[in-house]
Amino acid sequence: MATKQSGPIGRPRGFDTDEALERAMLVFWEQGYEGASLATLTGAMGISTTSMYAAFGNKEELFRKALERYTEGPSAYLARALDEPTAHRTATAILAGTIRTTTRPAHPRGCLGVQGALATGDSAQAVRDLLAAWRNDGCVRLRDRFRRAVDEGELPPETDPGLLSRYVTTLAFGIAVQAAGGVGRDELQEMADAALRNWPL
Template sequence: MQTRKKNSSPIGRPRGFDADEALERAMLVFWEHGYEGAGTARLTSAMGISTTSMYAAFGNKEDLFRKVLERYTEGPSAYMARALEEPTALGVATAILAGTVRTTTRPAQPHGCLGVQGALSTSDAGQEVRDLLVAWRNDGHSCVRERFQRALDEGDLPPGTDPGLLARYVTTFGYGLAVQAASGVGRDELQELADAALRNWPVVRGTPTA
C-alpha cells in the first residue's frame, strides 16, 4: 500500500513570481480603475504574470478582488482600526476623517477610496462585488457605532446621543471626502472640510472644549 509522505509538495513548476507584490499591483489597478475598468489584460500586465498564473494563484477576477479588498483593509485603510482605539469619541471621529484625507490623497497612490469607488459603475455581472463593498462599508459603520455606544455608556457623549446616527454621519462624510479626493480636490481643502464637520460635535455639559 502506498503512503503519502508528510509535508510533501505537489509536483510542478515553482510559481516564479512574488505573489505579495503581484497582489499589491492588482490592488492599485482596482483602486484606480474600479472593478469593471480593471480588465484581466490590464491586471495581468500590471501584475507581471500570465492569465493562467493569475487564476492559479488568486482565482478568478472576483476572487482576486476579494483578496485585494482584504489587503486594502489591512494596509491603506488600516487607519480605521487604529482610530477606534482613540480614547474619546471625538478623537475617533477626528482620526477617521484625518486618515481618510491622508489615504485618499497620497501622491504615490490612486486618489479616492477603493471601497467606495471599486464598484460604482458595474454591470449586472458585478452585483456580487457591489454587495461585497456594501457589506464592507456597513461593517465599518457597525464598528464605529459600537465604539460610539461605548463612549455613550462611559459618559463621553451626551445622554440622548444616537450612536448609530453619529457613526453614519462620520462614515458618510468620510466617504464623501474620498469621492472629492478622487475628483481632484486637494488635501488641505479636504482637511478643512473635515475640521468643519466636527466643529459642532456633541459634548457633555461641563466638559471643557479646545
C-alpha cells in the same frame, strides 16, 4: 508522525504573491472592478493570465483578496482609529486617515471601497454588494465604538451612536468622492476640522 517540514513539492511559484496582489489592488483602486481588464491587471502584476488564475481563482476572487489587502493596508487607519481613547479622537482620526489615504500622491485618488464598484452591470452585482457590505461594516463598527463611549459616559446619554456614525461615514465617503475628482488634501482637511469643531453634533 514526521511533521511536514519540507516545502511543498513541485515547481515553486516564480513570482511574489503579495507583491502581485498589491499591484492588482492598485489597478482596481484606480480603474474600478469593471474598468480593470485582465490584460491590464496581469500586465501590472507582471504575470500571465494562467498564473493569475492558478494563484487567485478568477477576477472576482482576485478583487476580494485585493479588498482584504486594502483593508489591512491603506484602510488600516480605520481599525487604529477605533482604538483611540475618546470618540472625538476616533472621529478625527477617521476623517484625517480618509483624507490622507484618498489624496496620497503616487497612489490612486479616492477610496477602493467607494469607487471600486459603486454602480455596475449585472455581471458585477456580487462585487457591488460586497463593497456595500464593506462600507456598512465600517459604519457598524464605528457605531459600536460610539455606543461604548455613551455607555462609558464620555458622550451624553441622549446621544444616538448610529446617527453619529452615519454622519462620520457620510463625511468620509463624501471626502472619497471629492478626492477622486481631484480636490486637494488641505482643503478637505480644513473642512473636516470645521465639521468636527462642534462635537457631538
